[in-house]
Amino acid sequence: MNSEPASHPTRSLLLQHGLQLMRQHGLRQLTVRGLCQQAGVNPGSFVYHFGSRQQFAAELLECWYVPLYQQLQAVQQQEGAALSRLSAMLLQLMDFLREQRGLISQLLLDAGSGEAAVLAFIRNLAPRHPQLLLQCLQEAQQAGQIGQAPPMHQLMFLMSALGFPVLLQQMSSGKTLLPDMLQQALASYALEPAHLQQRLHWALKGLSSQE
Structure with missing residues (x-):
């Protein structure tokens, strides 16, 4: 793989079209030939810049995720009460989930189909934004702002309360899984x-921490 920066026009073009394809069909349907045809790039240029489909998919996922991670890091490093920082980080994360819910649903389908790059990406998430949230939860416990409990359990509770409705709405949208009245209420909620x-x-x- 070539070591030129991601700002190289051909690299940027391939990543841009790769993101479009990932949003539409997930990585499981992304092929080097199809990507190059859509981007108007010679397959040889793809190999020159990325080396392999696996490496391209890994870099594409990083380009998509890293801006969110950097935003969360910036909040975690701010001064102020841990609970306030936790709240701000969760709102940022949920805004991202709400805006990217279609792509995230595709990635979950990719993972279910065994897409190697997505599985590796998910396995490597633990020390990233989940760790930032766990650290904030621990600080909030130490400050007496939330009750004492395993931080991982608290994080799973927060993610299910905040994130699950978004994913459920995305999965049921456009389908006849729920009555219309319930589907409309779910979309709003x-x-x-x-x-x-x-x-x-x-x-x-x-x-x-207060009963």
């Missing part, structure tokens, strides 16, 4: 920012 903030308030109140 899952996606509207005011309702997201309400769920966050309820969830953090549930973790409060």
Whole structure:
């Protein structure tokens, strides 16, 4: 693989079209030939810049994820109460999930189909944004802002309360899984920012150290 920076026009073009294809069909349907045809790039240039489909997919996932991770790192490094930083990080994460829910659903399908790059990406997430959230939870416990419990359990509770409705709405959208009235209520509850903030308030109140 060539070591030229990601800003090289051909690399950038391939990554841009790769992101479009990943949003539409997931990585499981991405082929080097199809990508090069859409981008108008010679397959030899793809090999020159990325070496292999696996390496391209790994870099594509990083380009998509790293901006979120950097934003969360910036919040975690700020001064202020741990609970306030935790709340801000969770809102950022949920905004990302809400905006990227279609692509994330595709990645879950990719993982289920055994797409190697996605499985490796998921396995390597633990020391990244989950660790930032766990650290903030531990600091909030030490400050007496939330109750004492395994931080991982608290994190799973928060993710299920905040994130699951978004994924459920995405999975059921356009399908006849739910009655219309329930589908409309779910869309509002899952996606509207005011309702997201309400769920966050309820969830953090549930973790409060005060009975």
